[in-house]
Amino acid sequence: xxxxxxxxxxxxxxxxxxxxxxxxxxxxxxxxxxxxxxxxxxxxxxxxxxxxxxxxxxxxxxxxxxxxxxxxxxxxxxxxxxxxxxx
Numbered sequence: 692x693x694x695x696x697x698x699x700x701x702x703x704x705x706x707x708x709x710x711x712x713x714x715x716x717x718x719x720x721x722x723x724x725x726x727x728x729x730x731x732x733x734x735x736x737x738x739x740x741x742x743x744x745x746x747x748x749x750x751x752x753x754x755x756x757x758x759x760x761x762x763x764x765x766x767x768x769x770x771x772x773x774x775x776x777x778x
Contacts, residue, residue: 714767717760720750726758730767 712729726747727734740746741756747766750757 714760714764717763719760720757721760723756723758726763730763 747763
């Protein structure tokens with residue numbers, strides 16, 4: 692492992708904000724690696740959800756899978772659960 696790889700790995704382990712995507716800073720169209728990082732799930736989880744017909748809507752371009760930022764935000768909003776307040 693090179694020193695550059697170690698530094699990048701250390702930055703990811705520390706949750707360096709510069710190395711991580713958030714939903715609001717994503718480009719309008721992006722791939723599954725970017726989405727997985729932004730919502731903190733594995734790429735295989737996204738692939739499994741697509742296979743099961745679950746998860747955010749996606750676009751298939753040949754062999755490529757792309758997600759629209761607004762569609763992902765809408766999907767997350769629709770799947771937000773608000774706990775009931777205790778009386």
